Amino acid sequence: MCEPSSAVVAKSLTKRYGTTTAVNELDLSIEHGDIYGFLGPNGAGKTTTMRIFTGLIEPSGGEARVAGVPCVDRRALVEHIGLMPETPPLYDQLTGREQLQFAADLRNVPWDAVVDTALSLCASLGLRADLDRRIDGYSKGMRQKLSFIQSVQHDPAVVFLDEPTSGLDPRAAKTLRELITDLADGDTTVLISTHILPVVEDIADMVGVLHDGQLAAEGSPAELRSAAERTEGDGADLEDAFLALTTDGDTAWV
Numbered sequence: 001m002c003e004p005s006s007a008v009v010a011k012s013l014t015k016r017y018g019t020t021t022a023v024n025e026l027d028l029s030i031e032h033g034d035i036y037g038f039l040g041p042n043g044a045g046k047t048t049t050m051r052i053f054t055g056l057i058e059p060s061g062g063e064a065r066v067a068g069v070p071c072v073d074r075r076a077l078v079e080h081i082g083l084m085p086e087t088p089p090l091y092d093q094l095t096g097r098e099q100l101q102f103a104a105d106l107r108n109v110p111w112d113a114v115v116d117t118a119l120s121l122c123a124s125l126g127l128r129a130d131l132d133r134r135i136d137g138y139s140k141g142m143r144q145k146l147s148f149i150q151s152v153q154h155d156p157a158v159v160f161l162d163e164p165t166s167g168l169d170p171r172a173a174k175t176l177r178e179l180i181t182d183l184a185d186g187d188t189t190v191l192i193s194t195h196i197l198p199v200v201e202d203i204a205d206m207v208g209v210l211h212d213g214q215l216a217a218e219g220s221p222a223e224l225r226s227a228a229e230r231t232e233g234d235g236a237d238l239e240d241a242f243l244a245l246t247t248d249g250d251t252a253w254v
């Protein structure tokens with residue numbers, strides 16, 4: 001655990017909001033090129049952890065590093081990471097293309113350097129014909145697609161995706177899962193937070209289950225299923241594992 005050379009590392013990471021401890025002495029380590037499924041019930045601390053990893057907020061204690069960069073150094077971090085938050089950060093008055101150019105600018109990456117990747121992703125996700133329309137005319141799924149593209153077009157070392165398939169139709173969701181797998185095949189590390197467990201079963205190399213700001217369990221999807229079968233019976237799946245792990249007072253079996 002917590003190898004300094006890992007793509008994502010948290011050591012005793014803590015975030016308090018007044019009397020609420022959102023993240024509680026979290027130790028976490030994600031290896032280069034892995035797809036890490038970040039699960040946990042509402043309020044477990046997933047978004048808060050991702051916000052620390054992406055430099056949006058500072059921890060109350062402990063430390064976090066992504067791609068070797070301390071997460072409190074947002075300026076140094078920004079070129080190494082991509083973030084697709086749950087609510088797409090888009091400007092309604094821009095066209096899709098202008099938004100992608102703006103996102104590249106924000107990272108000091110020339111548009112010329114990313115345009116081929118951006119257009120290829122737009123083609124894969126069926127967004128190419130809409131690129132020169134204003135975003136205020138986009139559907140929810142189109143916004144999600146554009147948000148994904150702007151988070152990965154600059155080929156970051158680590159990508160953080162919060163509910164990336166939310167609002168996507170089944171075909172688009174499948175394409176997005178394939179694109180995420182392609183990213184990892186290209187040695188990008190992906191942390192994906194979602195409540196859609198089949199997505200994690202399908203593509204994650206490792207799964208971490210967060211409960212009350214701490215890791216309740218970690219393992220491959222197969223390991224978590226096996227552990228669930230030992231206590232919940234044959235045929236137990238990741239959902240059974242999740243439910244058992246996130247029931248208060250019962251987190252000891254993995």
Ligand SMILES: Nc1ncnc2c1ncn2[C@@H]1O[C@H](COP(=O)(O)OP(=O)(O)OP(=O)(O)O)[C@@H](O)[C@H]1O
Nearest residue numbers: 017020021022040041042043044045046047048049
């Ligand atoms: N800005 C904030 N101010 C006060 N409390 C906060 C703030 N952000 C998060 N919290 C609290 O921290 C805890 C963890 O919230 P967080 O959003 O990280 O959970 P989550 O696992 O992402 O949940 P969900 O699955 O519902 O998105 C919750 O108790 C939440 O109320």
